[in-house]
Amino acid sequence: MKNATLLERAAARVHLRAADALGQDARTQGKPFVQNRGELAIGDHFRIASRPVQSHLVVARGARLVIGRDVAIGSAAAISCSSEITIGDGVRIGRGVVIMDSDFHDTESMGSPGASAAIVIGAGACIGDEVVILKGARIGDGARIAAASVVSGIVPAGALASGVPARVRRDATAPSGDVETRVVAIVAATFDVDHVDPADGPATLAHWDSLGALRLLVALEEDLGVRLAEDALSGVADVASLVRVVESARA
Numbered sequence: 001m002k003n004a005t006l007l008e009r010a011a012a013r014v015h016l017r018a019a020d021a022l023g024q025d026a027r028t029q030g031k032p033f034v035q036n037r038g039e040l041a042i043g044d045h046f047r048i049a050s051r052p053v054q055s056h057l058v059v060a061r062g063a064r065l066v067i068g069r070d071v072a073i074g075s076a077a078a079i080s081c082s083s084e085i086t087i088g089d090g091v092r093i094g095r096g097v098v099i100m101d102s103d104f105h106d107t108e109s110m111g112s113p114g115a116s117a118a119i120v121i122g123a124g125a126c127i128g129d130e131v132v133i134l135k136g137a138r139i140g141d142g143a144r145i146a147a148a149s150v151v152s153g154i155v156p157a158g159a160l161a162s163g164v165p166a167r168v169r170r171d172a173t174a175p176s177g178d179v180e181t182r183v184v185a186i187v188a189a190t191f192d193v194d195h196v197d198p199a200d201g202p203a204t205l206a207h208w209d210s211l212g213a214l215r216l217l218v219a220l221e222e223d224l225g226v227r228l229a230e231d232a233l234s235g236v237a238d239v240a241s242l243v244r245v246v247e248s249a250r251a
């Protein structure tokens with residue numbers, strides 16, 4: 001085992017030599033494909049597996065990929081950075097995960113580069129196997145993404161998200177009885193915002209229209225296990241009144 005560890009450390013210095021900065025005690029299992037035409041910075045205690053399927057780290061010209069300390073990446077993962085991707089300390093990335101901050105090509109012209117938007121994965125987040133993380137995604141500290149989910153928006157810190165597209169299932173940091181905190185997290189995830197006040201509502205949150213209200217109702221029922229009437233949100237003016245609706249349904 002000790003010899004295997006020494007070999008993995010030695011191999012990492014070779015396989016990750018394209019990085020602009022590489023911390024101490026990096027290890028590779030198998031040979032990852034690494035192409036760096038921009039900036040690639042990797043923190044201490046980095047782990048990346050490329051067996052039985054090779055993993056890829058690709059940084060385009062002018063782009064920046066920053067990987068924090070104590071990050072582990074499973075085999076068959078692919079990270080493609082066209083603008084900026086930041087992965088926080090202690091993040092765990094499962095097998096077959098795809099992270100890409102661009103569309104690769106324009107939707108109207110295959111010969112033109114696609115739009116890109118930075119991705120941030122917060123410290124301590126755990127990304128399940130075969131998750132796809134798309135441009136503009138922001139995953140909060142300590143959040144968990146269930147296997148085979150697709151993340152394209154904001155997942156609050158400490159939340160559990162799953163599905164296609166990924167939606168918050170519950171706030172893992174909140175006590176089970178803290179309805180307000182859980183409702184706020186569901187509203188934030190449904191409308192792709194990172195901050196929600198009790199006074200926010202259809203007048204202040206984009207996409208909280210009739211269709212958005214239906215999406216919100218379904219999310220509340222699934223995530224909180226409540227049963228709401230189809231018109232339960234019709235008179236809701238803000239998050240505070242939404243919390244009262246949910247508490248009444250739970251009573």
